[in-house]
Amino acid sequence: MAKRNMKRLFKANRVYSVKQVCEICGVTKNTVSGWVKVGLHPSDVTKPYVFQGSSLIAFIEAQSRRDKRSLRLGEFKCFSCRGVFWPDAVAIEYMFSTKYRNVQVRANCDSCKTCATKLLNATQWDSVQKCKNTGASLDTIDEGKAGFKAKTGIKQITSENIFYYSNDRLLHGYIVFMGKYATKTIDAHLIAIREFERFSKGVVFKQITPQLVAQYREDLIQRGSELSEDAISNSTIGHRASQLRLFLTWLLKQKGYRSLDQTLPEYLDLPKAQMAKVKPAKEKVYPTLSEAEEMLRSMPKATRLDRRQRAVFACAFLTGLRANALAGLRHRDVDLQKSIFVQDGTNGRAKNGKSYRGRFFPVPETFLSVFTEWVNEMETLGARRDDAVFPTEQSLIQNRSPGVQPRKPFEPLKGADVVRQAFAVASKNTKHSYHPHSARHCLAAFGVELCRSEKEFKAWSLCLGHEDIKITRRHYGHMDEETCFEVMEIIETERNETGDEKDLILEFALQELHPRDPEYEKAKALYNARIGKPSKR
Known part of the structure; x- marks a missing residue:
């Protein structure tokens, strides 16, 4: 078994074929067959076998525990598949003796058939020879000095973790x-x-x-x-x-x-x-654009990694891309001159492999300025079209001197951890802990307020990567409870409007009106007048 922690490569709820196990672990079919012989539990007896992820994880954990203890006299360790096995006594072959009367012996691994060697002292070799002559099992040599040999495979079933194999x-x-x-x-x-x-x-x-x-x-x-x-x-x-x-x-x-x-x-x-009686979904918390701008200004920028975090945060509000798409963004995907970005579904980072082109959102100039400064800094270091906009720390270290030739490529981030960390740093001095998706909720809410027609909001929704405008309305930019109460308080205290006008203001604030509704523009004008925002003509 390979030295890397393979149990992290398997997922408990999934089912894997022999071919998939071989590809993930980098072993042969014979090795997998050997694992079955020493305790790996297939889902059924039908061949070719399939294995539940929970069984694979439990088997790997059991093998790891065996690796960490001392070998018993009759046990051999295979350094090819990392397994521990008990050969038959007659299968152990003498190789040579050392000047200190130690004996080197060998036996073939049950799992991968690789030859494994072991050094025995004179007393141990005498015990092995006795087993060879009498036909006794090797595990009787030091019986009682260690736990009995048992097969490993299925993880101990508990009430919290129950798996069935019939399906x-x-x-x-x-x-x-x-x-x-x-x-x-x-x-x-x-x-x-x-x-x-x-x-x-x-x-x-x-x-x-x-x-x-x-x-x-x-x-x-x-x-x-x-x-x-x-x-x-x-x-x-x-x-x-x-x-x-x-x-x-x-x-x-x-x-x-x-x-x-x-x-x-x-x-x-x-x-x-x-x-209707069920617990409602957790309220989605997101900052306003002005709050996000203040968060961006407060982020540190002393080191290159600090500036990368600021650029990640700014780009999230500038493009509305999801965390994984941000992590895989490359210079060819961004055109600062035309204010256009591309989500490339072919790099495996986009949700459901979706590709689309969009324009930068009309957010405050600070976001574009921070992102542009980072892109220019990367170009100074020699970044090319295929290089990552937000490279790994190792790539930044390797290419920290401008103009170094030959320059190594700027590799993209392996996952979205850096993106989440950027939002955690930005949220440090706020009352909420925001996550990368908060930027998309913020932009959706801003679009509801800014767009004046169905056509405008359709374009806004497409730039968020939503083919259907209903997705943006249903899942993004919901009004939080605090804002709802503020609107209700305004309606309660102001007495200048008629009852019908107050109803219109409330319906607009709760996003119950559609831009195609005949009273939408009137409701929007009344709402803007209430909050002191001039109407756009």
Whole structure:
């Protein structure tokens, strides 16, 4: 087994084929077969095997624990696959003796068939020879000095972590079907399916009934109605139901499952009356543009890494890109002269592999100035079109002197940690801890206030990467409770408008009016007059 921590490469809810395990671990099929012999638990006995991620993680952890203890006399350590094995006594071969009467012996690894060697003293070699002559097992030599030899594989099952294996081969096919989606989307769907599997106590999916699906739906709603901190929100309930509904729709089309009740997905429809009692989704907190500008000004800029953080924060509000897209941004994706940016879905960083072009948002000049200064600094260091806009720290160190030749490429960030860290630094002196997605919520709310027509808001939504304008309205820029109360207080204290005009102001403030509504412009003018903002003509 390789030295790297391979258990992090597997996910507990997923199902892996032998080929996938070989590719992830960098081993051969024979090695995987050897792992099965020494305790790796396949999901079923059908070949080719498939393995649940939880079994692979448990097996790797068990092998790691064995690596950290001292070997017993009859045990050998294979430095090729990192496994520990017990060969038959007759399979141990004598190699040579040292001048101190120590004996070098060898035996073939059970997993990868690689030759492993071991140095024994004279007494130990005599014990091995005795086992060879009598046919006794090697683990009887030092019996009682260590725990007995046992196979390793399935992790100890607890009430918090229960996995079933009867549906794994089917789920492997579903994972292949879901290949067009992003990794996070697939993982979210598998969480919902595994939760349903645990709820049904591992029922084989060929035996799913409408009553079972309906009971799971009621359980979701019940957990949302609880008053404890573990209660799930209506957003989580909706996602779990829709994810399981998609799986059941796919399941009903598979060979051997078409005899199931065709109405199964419909039993996951959520009743509005009961959902009204469910815990609401957590309020989305985001800064205003003026607050974000103050946060940007307060960020340190003494070192190059500090300036990179400031540029990351500024670019988030300038382009509205998600964290992973920001991390993978390259110089060819940004045109400062035309104020255009590109989200390149081919680099694997964009959500669902989406590519689109957009213009910089009309945010305060400070954001553009900070970002432009960083791009110019990178160009001074010799950055080219294919280099990362926000390179790794190692790349910045290697290319810290301008004009150094030959220059190494500026590698992009491996993940979104630096982006999240930039927002954490910016939020240091604020009452809220903002995250990268806060910038998108801020821009969506700003667009609702700024855009005067459906056409304008459609363009705004497209620059956020939303093909459907409803996504921007439904999921972004919601009014928080504090702002809502402020609007209500204004309506309560001001008595100049008629009752109908007050209703219009309230509907506009709560974003209940559509730009195509005939009273939209009137409501907007009344609202702007209330808050002291001049109307644009």
